[in-house]
Amino acid sequence: MSQRDFVSADEVAQRAGVSRSAVSRAFTPGASVSEATRQKVLQAAEELGYQVNHLARGLMRNESGIVCLIVSDVATPYRSALLRELTLHLQLAGKVAMLINTDRSDGSVNKALQQAIRYRADASVILSGLPDKSITQLCLRSGQRLVLINRDEDQSGPLHINLDDREAAARVVTAFVRAGCTRLAFANSEAGTPSLMAREQGFIAAAREQGLDVVVERHGWTGYEAGQIVAQRLLTRKERPDAVFCATDLLACGFMDAARHQFSLSIPQQLCVVGFDDIEQASWSSYRLTTFSQPVTVIAREAVTWLSESGIAEGRSLTLQADLVWRETIRGG
Amino acid sequence: MSQRDFVSADEVAQRAGVSRSAVSRAFTPGASVSEATRQKVLQAAEELGYQVNHLARGLMRNESGIVCLIVSDVATPYRSALLRELTLHLQLAGKVAMLINTDRSDGSVNKALQQAIRYRADASVILSGLPDKSITQLCLRSGQRLVLINRDEDQSGPLHINLDDREAAARVVTAFVRAGCTRLAFANSEAGTPSLMAREQGFIAAAREQGLDVVVERHGWTGYEAGQIVAQRLLTRKERPDAVFCATDLLACGFMDAARHQFSLSIPQQLCVVGFDDIEQASWSSYRLTTFSQPVTVIAREAVTWLSESGIAEGRSLTLQADLVWRETIRGG
DNA sequence: GCAGCATTTGCACACGCTTGCAAAAAGCGC
DNA sequence: GCGCTTTTTGCAAGCGTGTGCAAATGCTGC
Numbered sequence: 170m171s172q173r174d175f176v177s178a179d180e181v182a183q184r185a186g187v188s189r190s191a192v193s194r195a196f197t198p199g200a201s202v203s204e205a206t207r208q209k210v211l212q213a214a215e216e217l218g219y220q221v222n223h224l225a226r227g228l229m230r231n232e233s234g235i236v237c238l239i240v241s242d243v244a245t246p247y248r249s250a251l252l253r254e255l256t257l258h259l260q261l262a263g264k265v266a267m268l269i270n271t272d273r274s275d276g277s278v279n280k281a282l283q284q285a286i287r288y289r290a291d292a293s294v295i296l297s298g299l300p301d302k303s304i305t306q307l308c309l310r311s312g313q314r315l316v317l318i319n320r321d322e323d324q325s326g327p328l329h330i331n332l333d334d335r336e337a338a339a340r341v342v343t344a345f346v347r348a349g350c351t352r353l354a355f356a357n358s359e360a361g362t363p364s365l366m367a368r369e370q371g372f373i374a375a376a377r378e379q380g381l382d383v384v385v386e387r388h389g390w391t392g393y394e395a396g397q398i399v400a401q402r403l404l405t406r407k408e409r410p411d412a413v414f415c416a417t418d419l420l421a422c423g424f425m426d427a428a429r430h431q432f433s434l435s436i437p438q439q440l441c442v443v444g445f446d447d448i449e450q451a452s453w454s455s456y457r458l459t460t461f462s463q464p465v466t467v468i469a470r471e472a473v474t475w476l477s478e479s480g481i482a483e484g485r486s487l488t489l490q491a492d493l494v495w496r497e498t499i500r501g502g
Numbered sequence: 503m504s505q506r507d508f509v510s511a512d513e514v515a516q517r518a519g520v521s522r523s524a525v526s527r528a529f530t531p532g533a534s535v536s537e538a539t540r541q542k543v544l545q546a547a548e549e550l551g552y553q554v555n556h557l558a559r560g561l562m563r564n565e566s567g568i569v570c571l572i573v574s575d576v577a578t579p580y581r582s583a584l585l586r587e588l589t590l591h592l593q594l595a596g597k598v599a600m601l602i603n604t605d606r607s608d609g610s611v612n613k614a615l616q617q618a619i620r621y622r623a624d625a626s627v628i629l630s631g632l633p634d635k636s637i638t639q640l641c642l643r644s645g646q647r648l649v650l651i652n653r654d655e656d657q658s659g660p661l662h663i664n665l666d667d668r669e670a671a672a673r674v675v676t677a678f679v680r681a682g683c684t685r686l687a688f689a690n691s692e693a694g695t696p697s698l699m700a701r702e703q704g705f706i707a708a709a710r711e712q713g714l715d716v717v718v719e720r721h722g723w724t725g726y727e728a729g730q731i732v733a734q735r736l737l738t739r740k741e742r743p744d745a746v747f748c749a750t751d752l753l754a755c756g757f758m759d760a761a762r763h764q765f766s767l768s769i770p771q772q773l774c775v776v777g778f779d780d781i782e783q784a785s786w787s788s789y790r791l792t793t794f795s796q797p798v799t800v801i802a803r804e805a806v807t808w809l810s811e812s813g814i815a816e817g818r819s820l821t822l823q824a825d826l827v828w829r830e831t832i833r834g835g
Numbered sequence: 836g837c838a839g840c841a842t843t844t845g846c847a848c849a850c851g852c853t854t855g856c857a858a859a860a861a862g863c864g865c
Numbered sequence: 866g867c868g869c870t871t872t873t874t875g876c877a878a879g880c881g882t883g884t885g886c887a888a889a890t891g892c893t894g895c
Contacts, residue, residue: 173645218640220619224557225881249582256603268601270589286553307551312506426787454759455788558852561880
């Protein structure tokens with residue numbers, strides 16, 4: 170390392186002609202300092218370019234101001250949108266985000282949580298994967314807060330934020346039926362995350378209530394290519410589906426592109442499609458996809474207010490509704 | 503705050519029946535500990551769920567392991583891809599990423615850098631905006647490393663990583679001319695960042711060498727909608743362009759969608775389009791956009807190796823080439 | 836000027852860790 | 866066993882900050 174030499178409170182104190190405690194107090198809202206000395210301190214700090222050392226402050230206050238965001242596939246539209254909202258709200262709350270990228274294994278989530286502990290993060294938000302119970306217990310025992318987004322599995326202690334995927338899926342069935350569709354299909358990936366599976370199961374259950382069967386096809390990881398592959402499989406069946414619910418907008422985009430360009434199907438005339446997430450691309454005029462919008466802003470707001478509230482925070486479970494935004498990939502509406 | 507109570511090295515020492523220094527050394531690679539005690543320590547740590555406090559370690563070692571990533575518009579495809587690569591490489595190098603979201607103002611970049619100083623980040627990587635020189639000087643003086651990506655303005659001290667935008671732009675002109683295009687246009691946003699302007703100017707200059715004029719249209723911020731608006735303006739001219747270089751893939755997507763769906767133009771038969779960035783959507787079969795791929799992996803690797811190399815790091819300037827990936831929005835090739 | 840009170844200030848300890856230094860232990864050759 | 870060298874260990878100081886406590890200062894009303 171090169172010689173590192175940040176200016177410390179001592180130097181500021183010396184320059185301002187006060188004690189070091191005065192400096193500390195000048196930077197602590199509500200501390201007991203006269204306006205006169207506070208000004209002297211602030212000016213000296215300004216001149217020297219002093220910034221409070223948050224490592225040391227965190228050590229003393231036992232509160233680092235750091236919140237870990239644990240997520241895989243950051244570069245995905247929905248994930249990055251959620252990330253944007255979270256960091257934004259965190260910054261507004263005076264916290265700072267530490268970003269940890271995981272692969273799709275649960276092991277890497279465990280490692281990420283350990284990193285969160287090492288930096289004494291005030292809280293961790295888990296957007297992907299599911300950590301071992303022993304690790305989450307360790308976090309909670311250490312007084313670190315935990316937010317699980319769309320992770321389903323309920324344990325007391327953390328804040329759980331989930332969408333009502335089953336209810337959404339049921340609405341899709343209704344819309345398809347109303348559009349006169351009879352051959353329903355569900356396009357999914359093999360990721361098997363709680364929310365994806367809930368959508369699938371909710372869709373099948375609601376269809377059955379209408380006396381309809383559902384063809385399910387799953388492939389790979391939840392992305393554009395998977396959508397194309399699944400389209401390949403679904404659209405070559407003798408009984409070609411006339412309505413497809415895609416577990417994800419990304420899947421839907423791949424699916425629609427394949428349907429149009431390889432199978433020359435027109436949407437929604439010959440094929441209705443609904444997605445989930447309302448990523449930006451869903452509104453592009455090549456897609457105009459009818460889909461459910463994830464309330465990312467609400468999710469972020471709820472998460473941040475919960476994890477930054479003072480006192481001990483009770484574990485809670487929050488279920489939000491996803492709004493169906495109607496565009497043009499489904500007849501009627 | 504709830505009662506926070508992380509297990510400390512003392513507790514581990516006590517359980518393992520050794521001194522606190524031994525615990526510290528057991529967690530310091532290359533420190534002087536016998537294998538026997540190290541094992542005792544590691545086991546005790548395991549049992550208690552101990553994790554080294556990196557705030558305290560950072561305080562002592564004068565090296566926090568934190569690297570700040572300063573970026574606006576995280577949710578944008580290119581930015582999030584770069585972010586993914588950076589966090590990935592940082593983690594491989596044993597660092598951890600602190601993510602700071604800025605709006606498009608330079609002021610917010612300054613604030614972000616101050617935050618980086620507060621957490622005593624080992625380095626900061628700036629992906630958007632340009633901080634005041636006084637702040638960057640403060641960073642350097644404090645021994646914090648700085649990486650500026652596509653920020654152009656050269657100052658000694660930081661590592662600068664730039665693309666050869668002008669050269670790329672010249673290649674586009676060549677390709678357009680070879681495709682028989684004569685009415686060239688450039689679609690840009692009003693953001694005016696160095697790389698966007700370099701592409702614009704390089705394009706104009708290269709066209710002039712071929713004796714061709716360029717119509718330039720700029721609108722709003724660099725996104726999909728801007729591309730649509732710019733298309734509106736360019737495609738209603740009496741002399742309709744037959745080749746458009748879009749400063750960004752996102753612009754190109756909006757542009758193409760407008761060209762096709764509102765103006766019923768076919769690409770590349772009636773209109774050639776080239777983008778920049780090679781975002782994922784550029785390869786989607788609705789676009790199949792010919793574009794330049796940003797070497798995000800190389801950028802991330804170079805940045806991380808530079809900022810984590812020991813000794814004092816000389817400021818450097820690195821110029822990379824963007825590869826032209828040929829798809830189907832330009833005739834010939 | 837003085838007693839009585841509220842406000843401000845500095846001292847010193849604590850936070851959890853690393854590391855130089857000297858003492859203790861271990862290994863080695865005889 | 867003894868002197869020697871090498872390895873391991875514990876002590877204690879220090880990193881930069883926050884904060885309780887007691888001393889000091891300022892203010893008020895007489």
